[in-house]
């Protein structure tokens with residue numbers, strides 16, 4: 001019997017048996033406010049985008065679930081089930097040292113994605129799984145893009161920074177600092193240009209929020 005493991009705004013995810021393997025079936029659901037034909041097209045495109053990006057990330061050396069089957073007509077992906085908690089729930093239970101270690105690792109992995117011209121598009125701690133202490137799996141690539149633009153990499157990091165600030169209020173600074181260290185060590189000297197973009201995006205945001213106050 002398939003078991004519902006998550007239901008988001010865009011997709012329902014089920015744990016199923018696939019010829020003896022535990023798999024996750026991610027099914028993008030219909031949006032009632034979209035014209036049906038357009039809706040199917042969008043869901044199909046995001047499904048393909050996610051499957052391709054999961055594979056590209058894996059080729060870049062970042063851990064992602066193996067894909068078993070993709071069907072854009074039903075907007076479904078069958079992928080390897082990764083057994084373990086999400087970083088979101090695990091983070092508060094870790095020691096300061098382990099939190100730093102983890103985020104350094106996450107930083108290195110994101111730099112690897114960016115060096116292969118891939119942005120994740122939704123870097124939050126709900127999209128990182130921890131089957132063991134030493135390995136972080138990246139999931140949820142439906143908004144990933146192929147790009148060479150430093151601004152896009154900056155946006156990816158800005159979103160992560162915002163997500164950490166809002167979800168992990170008491171640890172976000174330690175985590176983000178460790179992340180930066182990991183990212184810089186793996187991305188190389190051009191990393192400073194990416195972080196300049198992050199700061200520019202932040203100050204633009206501050207300027208807008210002050211103007212509308």
Ligand SMILES: Nc1ncnc2c1ncn2[C@@H]1O[C@H](COP(=O)(O)OP(=O)(O)O)[C@@H](O)[C@H]1O
Pocket residue numbers: 005006007008009010011012013024026065079080081082083086126127129139140141142
């Ligand atoms: N391959 C997987 N193995 C284990 N759990 C998964 C897997 N893929 C997704 N999940 C779980 O389902 C949740 C939602 O999946 P996700 O791909 O992030 O979809 P959404 O777009 O709804 O956020 C994740 O936060 C995670 O808990």
Ligand SMILES: [Mg+2]
Pocket residue numbers: 126127140
């Ligand atoms: Mg998600």
